[in-house]
Amino acid sequence: MKTFAASSVLALLAGLGLASAALADGEFAGVTIDAKLIGGQQYEALYARIPEWEAKTGAKVNIVSQKNHFELDKEFKADIAAGSISWCVGSNHSSFASQYPQLYTDLTPLVPAETIAGFVPAHIEAATLDGKLLILPRAQFDVSALYYQKSLYTDPAKAEAFKAKYGYDLAVPETWDQVRDQAIFFADPPNFYGTQYAGKEEGITGRFYEMIVADGGAMFNDDFSPAFNSDQGKMALQWFVDLYKAGAVPPGTTNYLWDDLGNGFASGTIALNLDWPGWSGFFNDPAASKASGNVGVAPAPKGAAGVRTGWSGFHGFSVTEACANKEAAASLVDFLTNDDSQKLESAAGPLPTRTAVWEHVIAAAASDPYKSEVLAAFQETGKTAFPVPKTPYWIEASNLIYPELQAAILGDKTVDEALQAASDAVDGLMRENGVY
């Protein structure tokens, strides 16, 4: 009830500044905005709204590049290196933003304050680096919740066997220790696995990071020296190692990234799967998923410190510092992230980043129990979600950390050896770059 009241107040506040700055007719006539946008089917519906903005303002949008974020990231870096930043609007991601401190401009003076107030405050905080608001988030908020196969919890024989083995009732897990027990219990390799996890690149580093936080530790100290070689870090890494050693995860999990995980759960061979909201429709689609009709969604479990895992990120748009017409570019970014744009985008499943749109999607899903369950789980997880550490060296540090995590998981190194090696490498990176 308290939550409902609070969210209603938030919705009301957001409603006051609901629409972004009204667009004046022909305000930017003759202006052409070059944009580099993330490409992919799930992102295209929003771009279909661009002609509406063009008709209203008289400006033109020229999409000069459309790629996935990893490719865009490389392209941005090449543009910075070549000094050829001739474009104005770029897709951005909270995990990547800190890498380009000079590329994008502060949006605070370009966007009305009430527009900014309409976003979930935690996202604006995550989009602000060194006091500069660099991104306006679109309706692509990502945090992971726990998908599971419901039938596993309705089988009396399983419940009895589980209780006999572990001494407590079999129920949808609320802690990561319970996930470990249940994953090992459910596993029947090579036909069925208890769980799975992203095993490489930022995927595994991010999962390790959120597990450390859930266990009460930290990835970095305040000066960005590595803090993960700690008791909490060892506890977190041990969780991944235990599951691998027990055969509770597919043996190839250290090579998996998001598509492999999504397709794995949809193949019906995975019991519990911590995954992103974008998969919810796919998992329950009878044409695409063998688990459809049997999918439950629960908030992310808690670690040893009683904190939920909640590594989060979001897509958004930024305006370059080199842009000749920042007002027009900011107007486009504002338009692409306003309530109407977010309603359109979130209708397909992705989570919104504006408070008023959260209320809208929850109301719209009221008649659909599965969708309501999905939204409730992600909203609950989102309450305590946290972004990646705000250092430009996050991705680089991740590239030093993940091979060591893999080495521990695969048994090439002990947990202590792996974390020590990763910590030394990250310490060297930070020192080399003059961070401390």
Place this chain on the structure above:
Amino acid sequence: MYRMRLPPWLVLLMPAFVILLAVVAIPLVLSLYSSFTAFQLTRPETITRWIGTFNYEKAIGDANFWAAFGRTVLLLTVALNLEMLLGLGLALMVAKVTHGQRLLRTIMMFPMMFSPILVGFQFKFIFNDNVGLLNNALQSLGLTDVAIPWLVDGNLAFIAIVTAEVWTSTSVFAILILAGLFAIPQDPVEAARVDGCTPWQTFRYVTLPFLMPFIYIAMAIRSLDVARAYDIVQVMTAGGPARRTELLWTLIGRTGYVDARMGYANAMGYIAILLSIAFTVHFFRKLSSARTSLGMGD
């Protein structure tokens, strides 16, 4: 007024010089220069931060770099030899075909027409431990009841990568060796038969020496390809897990473009080039001696 007149030969060569300068020399010099700086893609001003041989010392002292170097040499050796043997076999068989040889030659070149990225995805799916074609086939046939971690175990992942490389490039050897087979004069072969040589002796002492120059040319071309192996490995394993399949160019590519440390990546690249130079020199020496032994000049 004095007008400088360039000699005609220089004027005629000038366009080639300018193009070579623009597309080869300038990028080479720039990348060599940046390997002595702290150049980071995201901080263009760092290209003027001269740090001497720091990047080279760092690479030379990095065990991960040398492990990737060793793995690349191993991949080169295994892939090249396998491709040569299979290509030779394929060429010898195709050379015997009297009807439909053109069609066979075209079919043989199909794998070369696929983009390496596509080949990577194709083999990544085939070797996937959970939903992959190979494991499902082995389990369905009752040959195993476990999910073999093809792309996780260091040795198996190496085999998987070699398989993809061999599948895509054996035809390079086959086509070049086939060209060699067509060029062999028939007199020595027939003389060998008349002298009572067995088919194996004819092949070993007459046909093969004639083919060796072609084989070494194919080896030189493919050694440069494999030493720069990136696409297939990046897609299949990205050098992992736990650096088990890390090759020079997956490491260099990640350092340069993902970590944005272009200065360091270029330093590693220049050390890596030594490998390509060594293999190229080796194969050209072999080619030269093979030609000499055939009386084809030095």
